[in-house]
Every structure is written in structure tokens, then in C-alpha cells.
Amino acid sequence: MTKPIVDPTLQSPAFQSLDIRSRDIFRRIVDSYLRDGEPVGSRSLSRILPSSLSPATIRNVMSDLEHLGLIYAPHVSAGRLPTQAGLRFFVDALLEFGDLTDEERRSIETQVKAGGNGMSLEHMLTEASQMLSGVSRGAGLVLTAKNEAALKHIEFIQLEPGRALAVLVSQGGDVENRVIDLPAGTTLSQLHEASNFLNAHIRGRTLAEARGEIARLKEETRAALDTLSQDLVEKGLAVWAGTESGLPARLIVRGRANLLENVTAQADIELLKHLFEDLETKDGLIQLLDLAEEGSGVRIFIGSENKLFSLSGSSLVVAPYRDKDARIVGALGVIGPTRLNYARIVPMVDYTAQLISRMLR
Incomplete structure (x- = not known):
């Protein structure tokens, strides 16, 4: 798959100086957050770490990680959660992106081509959005720009x-x-x-x-x-042009209900409200194409890194797709909470973008 574009701003000597033990503890904290969304404490970590580290030793490492800005305590006496910078470092430096199996590729192709050979472009993109929503448990998002066809x-x-x-x-x-x-x-x-x-x-x-x-x-x-x-x-x-107001793009979103799953805190509900408002107004959506055009691979935006959805603190995984002349004519991806399953979603977004590009040739 196309390697995701790495943010060079967080490849600092301080981050790179983390020893194996610190990286292992940090990885466990992030893995726990991505899986459960809950803080994890030193005692819990001491039970799951392969090496016999005492809770006191783990607390010292966690203190160093917190000083680096990689983790934080949501409240007093709580365990630790990764910060936005911590998630960025994890995705760029520690996360391993695998390739899709042949079965997964066939499944994606079957779902995207569900309408048959005679389906319209919009139907194909809608199927792609629905498929991405299903595999990510987030919202599948496709932006189709009005192309410059004669x-x-x-x-x-x-x-x-x-x-x-x-x-x-x-x-x-x-x-x-x-x-x-x-x-x-x-x-x-x-x-x-x-x-x-x-x-x-x-x-x-x-x-x-x-x-x-x-x-x-x-x-x-x-x-x-x-x-x-x-x-x-x-x-x-x-x-x-798409609408009488002349907006240069059309947005297809599927799976918004997925974002409501397991949401109980009022603060999270407010963040989702901001996200839904952003998706409804469509203002500045062409920025998604600008973001995708900045590199040839998958782009990952975490929290406020993505100005388009910064108020909601959502993560966005997005990749461009191209027409027969290799021009970028749209973008597709997944938007959801910062605890997306990046290792699974990134290769799926990448392959789907490649598939749509092939179908447009």
C-alpha cells in the first residue's frame, strides 16, 4: 500500500530518544485507549506488560512520557490517556500498517461494485462511502469534485x-x-x-x-x-456546478449513526454536534481535496490538525482518487473519534481510493 504521509514536526530528538521500555509502555497506553477509550493506570499496565516491572517503575516512565506531552491524566488519581501529540507520534513512528488480504480486497471490490457494471459514478461513490463506514465504525466520507470534463x-x-x-x-x-x-x-x-x-x-x-x-x-x-x-x-x-449556489463539490456521508455509539458524556455529544454541523454546512469542503493533493498517499489528521473539523476534535483519514488523466477529481476517507483503528482503516482507505481510480479510467 501507499505509505501514509508522516508529519515531520514530531520526529524530534526528544521523541526519538525514548528507550524500548518507554515505547512499550506508551504503546500499551495507546492500544488501551484505541480499544476501550478508557485511561489506564500503572497497576493495570504491570499486569499486562511482559517484563516484570513494578507499578512504581511504570509510574516513573509515565511521568517522563507526560513531561514529553505524549500522555496526560484526565483527572486526579486517574490513569493516563494519549494526547493529540501522542497519537500523532504513535501513528507516525510506532504504528505498523499492514497490507490487505486478497479476501479483504475482494470484499471491498464486491461492495463498491454492488450496483453492477451500468451503475452511475454517484452510485459507485455512495457504495464506497457505505463500505468505509461499515469497516471503520465511523462515518464514510466521499467528496466528488465537479470534474472538468468537456x-x-x-x-x-x-x-x-x-x-x-x-x-x-x-x-x-x-x-x-x-x-x-x-x-x-x-x-x-x-x-x-x-x-x-x-x-x-x-x-x-x-x-x-x-x-x-x-x-x-x-x-x-x-x-x-x-x-x-x-x-x-x-x-x-x-x-x-452541483448546486445553484455554485459549490464546487458534492459530499456523500454514510454511517453518521456509528459516531453516536457508546457516546454518553455531554462533552462528547457537543463535539459530535459540531461535527454534524460542519458536515451539513459543507463550507470549505473543497479543502479536503487541497489536503489530499498535498501528497500522493493517505493523509491522517488527528484532532485540531484538520482545520475543517477542528471544533469536533475528530480524526480524518483521507486519500485522493484520480481520473484517467491522473488528475485528482475527488477524495474519500473516514471521519470519526480520535480512537479510530488506524492500522485497519488506513490500508482500506488507500485501496478503495486506488480501486475508484481504476474504475474511472
């Missing part, structure tokens, strides 16, 4: 007074249907007029190029079309 055809079909179906076709054969609201008084002839005008000027152009061309022909547009038809032209271009 446009072939657009047509408006009236459904009822005030509403129409916009059918958009790329030269690659992708079809997208969107229901739009029509300006009051729009006639069938105006729908045809707007379709004809767009088809005369967008064919073979990307969305960005088509918008530029329509802007350049603004005076000609005014002369050739009446006000209602001109409004339809603008709606036609906007609908290809």
Missing part, C-alpha cells in the same frame, strides 16, 4: 408549471439530472431556446470555459435571448 449536451424538460428537469451530458457519457425552479411565466419555446443557445456554445468546452464563453458573449446573449431564457442559461450552467 460538455456535450444540455436539455430542459418541463415537469410542471414552475419546474423543469435539467439533463446534462458530458462527452465522456456521464449524465446528470437536476430539478430546477423556473422563472414565472416560462414557456416551452423558451426552454428549447435556452437549450439550443447553450448547446451552440458549450459543446466541447469544460464548465469553466463555458462560463467564460457565456460571459464573453454577454451582449450577444442579451440580444439573442429574452430575459426568461437568459435566466435559464445561467441556471443550466449553475446546475452542472
